[in-house]
Amino acid sequence: MEFHQHHRNNNNSSPQCSSNSNSISSSSSVTTTTINNNNNNPNRNSNDPMHSWWESVSKARSRIHSLASILPQHNHTLSPLADSERPALSLLSSPTAYSALSSSLSGSHSDPLCHWLYDTFLSSDPHLRLVVLSFIPLLSGLYLSRVHSSDPPSLAGFEAVLLALYAAETKSRAGKPLLVTIPDLSIPSIYHAPLRKPHSPNPTPSVGVISPPLEPHLAVKSTKRACIVGVALHSYFSQISHMPSWSKLEFCLFAAGWAGQDCPCRREFDQIDNLNNTLALSHENGESDAEIEEVAEALNSLEIHHDPDCESPKGNSKGDRIPLPWEILQPALRILGHCLMGPLNSQEVKDAASFAVRCLYARASHDLVPQAILATRSLIQLDNRTRDAAKSASSAAASNVNTPTKAKKPEMLLVSK
Structure with a gap:
């Protein structure tokens, strides 16, 4: 109603007022366009470090509060993490939060924690992604152990998170394989090569394939399960320097x-090394060949059963x-x-x-x-x-500490009378 009345008054006004109103409206439209352009300019916001920091903090706080709502019994532990200056890193470095989430994972399609991990990884915040990656050892360990059981339960929640990791890695590789250059041992290193050497054509470097190009997958099939889980483990390894110690320990146990x-065969390689050291010491000490042969027989008797x-x-x-x-x-x-x-x-x-x-x-x-x-x-x-x-x-440090040192003579101070 107010909008129609204001429009009718402008039509009945004088030409001068009409021209003034037109100029005012045109200037306001320019101002509005300028404001909208500033708000819709992503480069301006992305170049502002304060805006980027606040956006990252807001996302992390939102995800932590969402996790606290899923785990209300751990609200007193999770809520203080959202009030820190770096909430995502605080969540990553909290063993209590890790144990709280890991003890409630079921991996089913209706598991809210799997939905939380999935949504958190899709937030594209690098620190929040580190939080999700820290659970890869536990997630892959539980998934592989349960999927190969005689009566596997529903693990659609685990598979959704694994597929999200796989899709992100597939996009980052852009259809290219992971390669590694293997050095040619026939060519001397720069520390052993002469200063002047004859000119020779550069040999073709030997290249090894760590991982072939990835194909997109929308579901975890039995024939592609190992590849999808392996890509998730590779994503974990690529950020392993940022992972907490309890996450690494979890993977070692799994x-x-x-x-x-x-x-016992898992310890026999250590015994072989010990016998090799004994043989080397026997040669150095000049022991008889008969004794060395006895040790060699013991070395040959070590077989894996x-x-x-x-x-x-x-x-x-x-x-x-x-x-x-x-x-x-x-x-x-x-x-x-x-x-x-x-x-x-x-x-x-x-x-x-x-x-x-x-x-x-x-x-x-x-x-x-x-x-x-x-x-x-x-x-x-x-x-x-x-x-x-x-x-x-x-x-060596202990021997240096236990080595007796010569007692110092007491200092004689000469006092003049």
Whole structure:
């Protein structure tokens, strides 16, 4: 009603007023257009760091409050995280929040936590995506253990999250495979090559394929399950430096459970290394050939025998024994390699990774998978050398501390009378 009355008064006004009103309306329209253009300009907002920071904080707070509504019994733990300056990173570094969410995951189609993980990953905020990636060990471990059971339950919630990760990785790769350049050992390194060497054509570098190009999938089929889970593990490995220690520990426990081999053969490679060291010391000490032959016979007697009754201890593993194709085993070994050699990892994570690698070595030896045997043996050797170096350093430090030092003579102060 007010809009029609205002329109009729403008029609009955004088020409001068009409011209003034036209000028005012034109100027207001220009101002309105300018404001709208400023509001609709994404570059202006994206270039403003304060706006980007506030938008990220708002998204994180919204997702945390949504999680608190799903888990009302943990509201007192989750709500304070939303009030921090970096809510997403606070949620990522909270072991209480991780245990609260992990203890309630069911993986079904109606699981609200799976819906929360799915929506949180689609928010495109990098810190919120790190939160979702931190649950990949638990999610993939529960999914693979349950899907290979005799009576698998509904796991559509887990599969939806895995497919979201797979779709994001497929888009980022843009139809290209993951390649790695393998150095040519026939060419000397820059530290050993002479300063002047004859000119030779550059050899063709050897290229290895880590992962072939990905094809889009709308569902998790049994024939593509290993590829989809492997891509999710690769996404986890690509951000593993940002993952909390309890997430890495979770993966190590599941990897040991997936191997399902706790027979004595997982320790025989360590015994072989010890015997090799004994042989080397025997040669250095000038021992007789008969004694060396006895040690060599003991070395040859070490063979892997299958033990059908072997089971993994409950305290060192999670999940059940599952098929381990190379699509899953390769990213799993890369994750375990980081857990073994990462300088900032806790000793608990390193010990769990050491146990998991030895279980996978035993599994690969029973399954006769050459590439898995080579990879696990390499990790075991690196682990042994790292631990030996740490022991040598600690013993050297202890010997320096226990070495008696010559007592200093008391200082004589001359006092003039």
